Amino acid sequence: MLSHNYRYKINQGMQAASATYRKAKRLIEKSLGIALPSTKYPSEDFQETVDFISDLTDIKILHAYETGLNRGLKQAMLWLADGTLVVQGDEIIVRKPLTVKVNRRRSDNSHQVLEYEFEPEDIGLGRVD
Numbered sequence: 001m002l003s004h005n006y007r008y009k010i011n012q013g014m015q016a017a018s019a020t021y022r023k024a025k026r027l028i029e030k031s032l033g034i035a036l037p038s039t040k041y042p043s044e045d046f047q048e049t050v051d052f053i054s055d056l057t058d059i060k061i062l063h064a065y066e067t068g069l070n071r072g073l074k075q076a077m078l079w080l081a082d083g084t085l086v087v088q089g090d091e092i093i094v095r096k097p098l099t100v101k102v103n104r105r106r107s108d109n110s111h112q113v114l115e116y117e118f119e120p121e122d123i124g125l126g127r128v129d
Contacts, residue, residue: 018042019042021042021043021045021046022038022042022045024046024049025038025042025045025046025049028049028053029049032056036048036049071102075100079098083095083096084096084098092125097117098117098118098119098120098122099115099116099117099118100115100116100117100118101113101114101115101116102114102115102116
């Protein structure tokens with residue numbers, strides 16, 4: 001049979017684990033700026049928080065993908081408007097370098113301008129000789 005002191009140490013360890021789960025959950029909530037529901041089971045609360053973050057990440061990835069498509073289509077229209085790309089019959093003629101500038105906001109709210117240059121082949125255009 002286990003002694004009273006030994007059982008106390010197990011309970012104390014369980015309390016510490018529960019406190020750690022609750023603390024981690026509070027820090028995540030603070031970081032995300034949201035409040036998530038709490039139950040009497042800290043480990044389940046923590047798992048719910050992790051699942052929420054996973055769902056949130058999926059939403060952010062899809063949003064980034066949609067934003068990229070939107071920006072790409074706008075850039076293609078700009079290239080058509082300024083004559084960088086010209087459509088002649090069933091061919092697209094590239095008259096200037098395909099350059100994209102992106103103004104990226106960092107987590108510290110500073111900005112960084114990124115510039116990318118693409119070859120026509122990079123965007124699926126084949127060379128016509």
